[in-house]
Amino acid sequence: MPVAIVGAGHSKFGARKDVNLPELSWEAIKPAMESANVEQKDIDFFVVGTAGFWSSEAAVPALIYEYGRFEDVGSMRIEAACATGSAAIRVGYTAIESGEADVVLVLGIEKMQESPNPTVIELIGRFGSYFWEFENFGLTFPGYYALHATAYMAKYGASEEDFAKIAVKNHFYGSKNPYAQFQNEITLEKALNSPYIAWPFKLFDCSPITDGSAAVVLASEDKVKEWGVEEKVWIISQGVGTGTANLSRRDTFTSLKSASYAAEVAYKKAGIDREKPYKELDGANVHDCFTAAEIMAYEDLGFARRGEGVELVREEQTYIGGRIPVNVDGGLKAKGHPIGATGVSQAVEAYKQLLSKAESGRQIDVRNGRFLAHNVGGTGHYSYVTIYGLEKR
Amino acid sequence: MEDLKKAAETNIKEYGFPVTIDEKSGALQWVDMRELNVRYIISIENLQEFYEGLREEKLLATKCRKCNELYFPPQKDCPKCMISEMEWVELKKDGVLETLTVIFVRPPSFSNYEPYAVAIARLDDGVRVTAWLNGDPEKVKPGDRIKIEVSRRKEGYLMYEIVPVEG
Ligand SMILES: [Zn+2]
Numbered sequence: 001m002p003v004a005i006v007g008a009g010h011s012k013f014g015a016r017k018d019v020n021l022p023e024l025s026w027e028a029i030k031p032a033m034e035s036a037n038v039e040q041k042d043i044d045f046f047v048v049g050t051a052g053f054w055s056s057e058a059a060v061p062a063l064i065y066e067y068g069r070f071e072d073v074g075s076m077r078i079e080a081a082c083a084t085g086s087a088a089i090r091v092g093y094t095a096i097e098s099g100e101a102d103v104v105l106v107l108g109i110e111k112m113q114e115s116p117n118p119t120v121i122e123l124i125g126r127f128g129s130y131f132w133e134f135e136n137f138g139l140t141f142p143g144y145y146a147l148h149a150t151a152y153m154a155k156y157g158a159s160e161e162d163f164a165k166i167a168v169k170n171h172f173y174g175s176k177n178p179y180a181q182f183q184n185e186i187t188l189e190k191a192l193n194s195p196y197i198a199w200p201f202k203l204f205d206c207s208p209i210t211d212g213s214a215a216v217v218l219a220s221e222d223k224v225k226e227w228g229v230e231e232k233v234w235i236i237s238q239g240v241g242t243g244t245a246n247l248s249r250r251d252t253f254t255s256l257k258s259a260s261y262a263a264e265v266a267y268k269k270a271g272i273d274r275e276k277p278y279k280e281l282d283g284a285n286v287h288d289c290f291t292a293a294e295i296m297a298y299e300d301l302g303f304a305r306r307g308e309g310v311e312l313v314r315e316e317q318t319y320i321g322g323r324i325p326v327n328v329d330g331g332l333k334a335k336g337h338p339i340g341a342t343g344v345s346q347a348v349e350a351y352k353q354l355l356s357k358a359e360s361g362r363q364i365d366v367r368n369g370r371f372l373a374h375n376v377g378g379t380g381h382y383s384y385v386t387i388y389g390l391e392k393r
Numbered sequence: 394m395e396d397l398k399k400a401a402e403t404n405i406k407e408y409g410f411p412v413t414i415d416e417k418s419g420a421l422q423w424v425d426m427r428e429l430n431v432r433y434i435i436s437i438e439n440l441q442e443f444y445e446g447l448r449e450e451k452l453l454a455t456k457c458r459k460c461n462e463l464y465f466p467p468q469k470d471c472p473k474c475m476i477s478e479m480e481w482v483e484l485k486k487d488g489v490l491e492t493l494t495v496i497f498v499r500p501p502s503f504s505n506y507e508p509y510a511v512a513i514a515r516l517d518d519g520v521r522v523t524a525w526l527n528g529d530p531e532k533v534k535p536g537d538r539i540k541i542e543v544s545r546r547k548e549g550y551l552m553y554e555i556v557p558v559e560g
Contacts, residue, residue, distance in 0.1 A: 118394075119394075119501065130433075136552050138496060138503035138509065139511055142498070143511060146494035149494075154536070248465070248523045
């Protein structure tokens with residue numbers, strides 16, 4: 001049974017000290033339900049993606065059930081590190097695909113700023129192998145990706161300046177996204193002069209610590225027909241991959257095997273040519289938790305050949321008008337990265353872009369009617385590649 | 394966090410609740426009165442030989458007696474053969490640096506250390522090891538030869554590290 005996004009909602013991302021967790025969730029749920037034209041009673045199942053532990057509430061689905069006055073509905077909390085949002089979508093998508101549910105509400109929510117930044121840094125550092133990497137060697141999340149950046153620089157001759165250009169692009173588009181945490185453009189100099197976080201990454205190579213929520217209402221093809229839904233975006237395919245907990249158990253640090261695998265699965269199911277997928281896509285959101293991660297994503301997704309992702313950056317091929325626009329919502333870098341919300345935020349972006357509802361200055365040209373989302377948990381520990389489309393497969 | 398706690402204590406007296414006003418947004422915040430300290434107790438019962446090895450400055454891995462697969466970090470079971478007949482073997486302490494980083498912004502639990510370099514090296518036996526790099530990170534690059542040494546941490550306990558080999 002094909003599955004469509006029939007409604008989408010997004011909170012303002014940022015340091016949301018002005019709201020608590022259910023209030024922030026509602027900022028995404030309300031517009032999602034309104035745009036889908038559904039009421040609480042229409043929802044069969046309710047999935048919440050939230051990584052938690054930096055925020056106080058643990059029973060988030062129950063809390064939202066209570067706050068949102070839902071009734072007689074199953075629910076579940078999902079965690080897959082930074083890919084939590086996509087994992088939540090997967091549960092909703094497969095629940096409908098299997099015939100278990102007709103209408104599913106998927107919420108991604110994270111309130112990271114309920115804890116001070118150092119605590120959050122401590123907790124995210126534990127997203128790899130706790131015992132063999134964190135306990136004795138104090139790896140941090142920027143550190144894990146920096147290990148990849150160093151390997152990429154050594155192998156392909158990329159520079160810190162190349163990485164900074166990603167931040168400049170994503171801030172450029174973040175400035176046009178009213179929901180972004182950072183709505184300001186930055187200069188290359190500003191990025192290059194920021195302090196080191198984990199060499200070779202500086203402050204402006206890193207996505208921020210963010211509060212935010214995003215929600216989508218998923219519906220079966222039957223419901224879409226029954227309700228006569230006009231504004232919808234289909235989930236064409238989704239590939240999911242897993243990587244080893246320890247980076248030392250991997251053969252390469254210039255790509256994420258789990259992401260390449262997820263892309264392969266998603267492309268195959270969607271009937272997209274693995275060699276030049278960008279010719280069949282109108283745009284993409286990729287997981288730029290760190291600048292170099294965006295370059296690796298280009299290559300893992302086949303937007304560029306191995307070692308040539310950095311060329312796309314130098315030639316500005318991932319701005320609107322280039323080979324394929326990437327992260328024109330600001331990406332994780334400028335839009336912000338509320339762990340559990342990110343994957344759902346990407347789905348909201350696919351919905352907006354394909355239905356030509358994006359804000360002025362950041363709307364892509366919709367020709368193929370297909371958009372890709374690439375969401376990575378940990379450092380390739382979990383990878384989700386989802387293809388969204390105006391036409392069902 | 395300490396300033397927040399102080400502000401909350403003041404406000405408990407003056408206002409009646411543990412609250413504070415967020416500097417940037419001006420929004421009213423409740424400062425949690427409950428604090429959680431987490432310290433895990435992790436079983437290393439099946440890794441005893443590994444730590445005995447470190448005491449003798451050896452880096453040990455497990456090896457499947459049937460398929461000869463080397464496991465590092467060591468594991469008790471060989472999932473390829475679905476058996477648990479493993480032996481402990483000493484790894485060659487020489488290898489090649491594959492990648493490195495320097496952690497400037499440290500987790501609070503590592504705040505007693507200066508910025509530290511973390512590296513991944515591929516030992517000549519074929520397994521890879523993640524550890525601190527004891528050497529000048531600006532003078533090494535991927536592809537350089539390294540060796541594994543065991544040293545005492547600031548906290549007093551023994552741990553393996555990656556050391557660049559001169560020349
Ligand atoms: Zn075996």
